[in-house]
Each structure stands twice: as structure tokens, then as C-alpha cells.
Amino acid sequence: xxxxxxxxxxxxxxxxxxxxxxxxxxxxxxxxxxxxxxxxxxxxxxxxxxxxxxxxxxxxxxxxxxxxxxxxxxxxxxxxxxxxxxxxxxxxxxxxxxxxxxxxxxxxxxxxxxxxxxxxxxxxxxxxxxxxxxxxxxxxxxxxxxxxxxxxxxxxxxxxxxxxxxxxxxxxxxxxxxxxxxxxxxxxxxxxxxxxxxxxxxxxxxxxxxxxxxxxxxxxxxxxxxxxxxxxxxxxxxxxxxxxxxxxxxxxxxxxxxxxxxxxxxxxxxxx
Amino acid sequence: xxxxxxxxxxxxxxxxxxxxxxxxxxxxxxxxxxxxxxxxxxxxxxxxxxxxxxxxxxxxxxxxxxxxxxxxxxxxxxxxxxxxxxxxxxxxxxxxxxxxxxxxxxxxxxxxxxxxxxxxxxxxxxxxxxxxxxxxxxxxxxxxxxxxxxxxxxxxxxxxxxxxxxxxxxxxxxxxxxxxxxxxxxxxxxxxxxxxxxxxxxxxxxxxxxxxxxxxxxxxxxxxxxxxxxxxxxxxxxxxxxxxxxxxxxxxxxxxxxxxxxx
Ligand SMILES: Nc1ncnc2c1ncn2[C@@H]1O[C@H](COP(=O)(O)OP(=O)(O)OP(=O)(O)O)[C@@H](O)[C@H]1O
Ligand SMILES: [Mg+2]
Numbered sequence: 089x090x091x092x093x094x095x096x097x098x099x100x101x102x103x104x105x106x107x108x109x110x111x112x113x114x115x116x117x118x119x120x121x122x123x124x125x126x127x128x129x130x131x132x133x134x135x136x137x138x139x140x141x142x143x144x145x146x147x148x149x150x151x152x153x154x155x156x157x158x159x160x161x162x163x164x165x166x167x168x169x170x171x172x173x174x175x176x177x178x179x180x181x182x183x184x185x186x187x188x189x190x191x192x193x194x195x196x197x198x199x200x201x202x203x204x205x206x207x208x209x210x211x212x213x214x215x216x217x218x219x220x221x222x223x224x225x226x227x228x229x230x231x232x233x234x235x236x237x238x239x240x241x242x243x244x245x246x247x248x249x250x251x252x253x254x255x256x257x258x259x260x261x262x263x264x265x266x267x268x269x270x271x272x273x274x275x276x277x278x279x280x281x282x283x284x285x286x287x288x289x290x291x292x293x294x295x296x297x298x299x300x301x302x303x304x305x306x307x308x309x310x311x312x313x314x315x316x317x318x319x320x321x322x323x324x325x326x327x328x329x330x331x332x333x334x335x336x337x338x339x340x341x342x343x344x345x346x347x348x349x350x351x352x353x354x355x356x357x358x359x360x
Numbered sequence: 361x362x363x364x365x366x367x368x369x370x371x372x373x374x375x376x377x378x379x380x381x382x383x384x385x386x387x388x389x390x391x392x393x394x395x396x397x398x399x400x401x402x403x404x405x406x407x408x409x410x411x412x413x414x415x416x417x418x419x420x421x422x423x424x425x426x427x428x429x430x431x432x433x434x435x436x437x438x439x440x441x442x443x444x445x446x447x448x449x450x451x452x453x454x455x456x457x458x459x460x461x462x463x464x465x466x467x468x469x470x471x472x473x474x475x476x477x478x479x480x481x482x483x484x485x486x487x488x489x490x491x492x493x494x495x496x497x498x499x500x501x502x503x504x505x506x507x508x509x510x511x512x513x514x515x516x517x518x519x520x521x522x523x524x525x526x527x528x529x530x531x532x533x534x535x536x537x538x539x540x541x542x543x544x545x546x547x548x549x550x551x552x553x554x555x556x557x558x559x560x561x562x563x564x565x566x567x568x569x570x571x572x573x574x575x576x577x578x579x580x581x582x583x584x585x586x587x588x589x590x591x592x593x594x595x596x597x598x599x600x601x602x603x604x605x606x607x608x609x610x611x612x613x614x615x616x617x618x619x620x621x622x623x
Pocket of ligand 1: 377382404405410
């Protein structure tokens with residue numbers, strides 16, 4: 089109880105400062121009152137400026153991130169396991185990875201836009217007869233989410249495989265583990281905490297990148313789009329409520345993955 | 361009877377990070393018969409762990425050869441296992457899953473391997489901890505789990521590297537007695553490394569005393585003390601003193617050598 093109260097002090101101070109500045113500015117198109125933003129937040133299903141509700145925009149952003157990040161994990165984990173296992177391949181791959189890694193995924197957005205235009209997943213698979221969500225998953229967005237999510241997943245997986253204790257490998261082989269079983273019963277569980285850390289970091293980055301990508305031209309929905317659109321219409325209460333939503337969803341994604349990962353990594357934190 | 365292990369004139373040299381040569385073992389020969397319990401005894405750094413790693417197939421000798429059941433050792437073999445000097449349980453597995461690991465690798469069904477694992481956990485007095493994880497165990501309990509895991513694998517040859525080194529006297533004595541009991545039932549062949557004279561005299565059929573730099577066999581003693589062995593008996597204490605004298609001589613000589621080479 090005391091801990092919760094302690095955690096609430098800073099948010100309360102922030103809200104008071106905000107409210108005081110809003111009263112002082114007296115201009116809802118610049119700094120809306122706290123009440124106005126809360127008014128938006130408690131109506132997640134109502135239409136906003138003819139673009140749909142918060143829930144609609146959040147769903148689009150979330151689906152884009154989930155699809156793009158799923159692809160990143162789908163490639164990053166196996167590739168990381170493979171590269172982590174063989175030093176020769178690591179020598180070949182490392183310089184390339186180190187060159188691409190510091191390149192901020194957001195820097196790729198214009199390039200992705202130029203290459204993929206506004207092609208969507210629905211365009212590729214030809215699902216045009218229904219206006220499904222696939223019509224809103226732009227390839228360019230998937231590309232930058234993939235790019236942002238891939239490196240943390242890949243690099244943490246490589247690191248996880250490399251930090252498997254030699255003693256555990258020897259011990260397993262001395263108890264009859266062949267190559268395949270060694271991989272499944274020793275290398276994979278040893279590397280699991282690191283892989284899950286990679287997933288959490290990667291998902292966090294993907295969630296940041298998608299907001300930026302949705303702010304680009306050619307975007308038609310999503311929480312990033314909603315921020316830009318409400319900015320253009322000077323609907324500051326919607327804009328700020330969108331930002332709150334980004335924080336909430338980001339926190340939920342992180343907490344969800346953390347719950348999964350705690351199940352697989354509890355032994356590591358307590359290892360002595 | 362044919363030997364389980366034949367170590368023939370084996371040498372192993374390491375180069376340390378400063379580029380200096382370390383003769384860990386130089387010309388070791390040793391046979392172990394089926395059902396025999398041989399203790400390797402020697403000062404720290406004399407190459408005991410190295411010898412076990414060679415027999416286990418984790419490393420290859422620079423010279424000489426090692427035969428297991430008349431076949432040369434070229435790598436890790438399914439009928440040999442090693443209990444490490446350091447704790448080596450898999451931290452992501454429960455005690456039961458750790459002990460069942462070897463049978464799981466052999467493809468034994470879950471029910472069967474858990475039954476056998478429970479059997480060995482009972483032998484080592486860990487039954488109530490089967491659902492615990494290694495980090496929840498004391499050092500001694502971890503070492504007992506490692507012992508149970510090795511026994512549950514049912515190897516033809518069991519190698520043990522100071523498995524009781526980190527335990528208090530009481531626990532160590534209990535585990536030593538348990539090991540002897542288990543061995544009597546299973547006729548398990550064991551090559552056991554220790555630096556405790558007491559432990560060697562209590563356990564071994566034969567004690568092989570090694571000297572260091574270079575690592576070679578100083579003396580082999582067949583232990584004449586009748587079983588069950590009594591630590592207070594005359595035979596026991598006499599042999600203890602005799603071996604102590606040998607070890608002191610070895611350590612003294614290597615200290616003299618060290619001061620000579622340093623000058
Ligand atoms: N990988 C290595 N590189 C260099 N030197 C090594 C290596 N492994 C062992 N040595 C050296 O070989 C010698 C024998 O080592 P070993 O571990 O076999 O000793 P030990 O008899 O098991 O000692 P202890 O009783 O302390 O465990 C030591 O002098 C050690 O420094
Ligand atoms: Mg050793």
C-alpha cells in the first residue's frame with residue numbers, strides 16, 4: 089500500500105503542473121485541461137474526427153507491430169542460435185551486423201516508403217474483396233518494425249548461446265546427450281533468458297518505430313497517424329490522449345512478455 | 361579379469377597464457393579392474409583432474425593411449441560419466457529432472473526414468489527435494505544430486521573428481537559410506553580423485569599417489585584394511601601416517617625444485 093502511494097507521488101505532481109499550465113495558457117489548442125484529456129480517454133470506442141475510435145487505431149498499430157515483430161523473432165531467433173553456435177559464421181556475419189545495427193530503424197522509413205510505396209499485405213495476397221485489417225498492414229511499416237525488432241532479438245540470442253557454460257555442455261555429453269539433444273536440453277534452456285530479454289527489448293523498439301512510421305505520408309490509420317491528424321486539426325486533447333494510450337499499450341506489451349519470460353528464467357536470477 | 365580402463369604411458373602438456381609449458385601428466389600407466397575402486401591422491405595441481413578428463417574423452421593425451429574395455433578412447437563414450445569437481449547441475453531443471461537427465465538422453469520412458477531417479481534420490485537422502493531447483497539446495501545437497509545423477513546414468517565406469525571436497529565432515533562421511541554401499545550392490549567400477557588421505561584410505565581398494573611437476577605416479581598402495589573400515593583401527597591409522605609421510609616428501613621436493621628454478 090505504502091509502495092503504491094510512493095509510486096503515485098510523481099504522476100500526481102506532473103498532473104498538477106500540467107493542470108496549472110493549462111489554466112495559465114488558457115488555450116485548449118495548445119495545452120488542454122487534464123479533464124478534457126481524461127474525457128477522451130474514457131471514451132475509447134467513440135469516433136474521432138471521422139477516423140475511427142482509439143480502439144480502432146490502437147488495434148491497427150498493435151497488429152502491425154505483432155506481425156512485423158513476429159517475423160523478426162521468426163528469423164532472429166533461429167539465425168541467432170545458428171550464428172551463436174559457430175564461430176566461423178560469426179566472423180563472417182559480425183562486421184555486417186555491427187554496421188547495420190547502429191542505423192536507427194526510423195532512418196529507414198523514407199527508404200521503405202519509396203521502395204514499398206503503400207503496398208499492403210492485402211495487395212500481395214489479393215484479399216481486396218473484404219476490407220480486412222490486412223488492407224492496413226503496409227509492407228513498408230512491416231519492414232521498419234522488422235528491422236527495429238530483429239537486431240535485439242538476434243544479438244541477444246547469439247549472446248545467450250555463447251554464454252552457455254562449457255561445464256554444462258560437457259556434463260550433458262557425459263550423460264549421453266548427442267548433438268540434437270544437447271541443443272534442445274542444454275543450449276536452448278541456457279540461452280532462453282537472454283533470448284527473452286532480446287524479445288522484450290525488440291518489442292519495445294518495434295512499438296516506438298511503428299508510431300514514427302505511422303506519422304509518415306501514405307499512412308491511413310494507427311495511433312501515430314492519429315497523433316499527426318489531431319495535430320493538424322489542433323485537437324490537442326486527442327493528441328495527448330493518444331500519447332497516454334501509447335504508454336499504456338507499450339507497458340501492457342512489456343508486462344505480458346515479462347510474465348512469459350519470468351516463467352522460463354526464474355532460475356537464472358536466483359542462481360548463485 | 362580384463363581391465364575396464366588401461367592407461368598406458370599417458371602424457372599431457374598444457375601451455376599457459378604466458379606461453380610456458382606445464383607438464384600436467386608425464387608417462388602415467390594405470391589399470392583398473394571391473395568392480396574396483398581406485399583413488400587418485402596427490403597435491404593440488406598434480407594432474408588429477410587432467411587424468412580424469414583424458415579417461416572421460418574430454419581431452420586427448422599428447423602421448424600414450426587409454427583403453428576402455430579394450431577399445432581406445434577417442435572421445436566421449438556413452439558408458440562413462442564424470443562427477444565434476446565444481447557444481448554442475450542444470451539450474452533450469454528440478455532435482456528429479458537433473459537426476460533423470462542421463463536416462464532421458466538414453467531415451468528411457470518418463471515413468472521408468474523417474475522411478476530410477478527416485479531410487480537414487482532415496483539412496484542419497486534427497487527424496488523430499490525432488491521438486492526443488494538447484495539454487496534452493498545447499499552445496500552438499502547439490503553435490504549429492506550430482507552423485508545421484510551420475511549413478512542413475514548407470515555407467516560402466518564412474519569417474520569422480522573430489523565430489524565430496526566441499527562438504528563438512530559429517531556429510532562427507534555419510535556419503536562415503538553410501539557410496540561404498542551402492543558400490544557393493546552394483547559392483548560399479550570407480551576412479552575417484554581426492555586430496556584427502558582419510559577419504560582415500562576409507563574408500564579405496566587401491567590408492568595411486570601422484571606427484572606434481574611433472575605429474576607422475578609416485579606409488580601405488582593396495583589398501584590392506586579390512587571392510588567395513590574403522591577409522592580408529594590400527595591398520596587405518598598406520599596407513600594414514602604412511603601416506604602422509606609420502607605426500608610430505610613429495611611436497612617438500614617440489615618446493616625445493618620450485619625455489620631452485622626461481623633462482
Ligand atoms: N587448460 C589449461 N591450461 C594450462 N594449464 C592447465 C590447464 N589445465 C590444467 N593446467 C595445469 O595442469 C596442472 C594439472 O591441473 P589439474 O587441474 O589436473 O590439477 P589437479 O590435480 O586436479 O588439482 P586440484 O587438486 O587442485 O584440483 C596444473 O598445474 C594446472 O595449472
Ligand atoms: Mg582437480
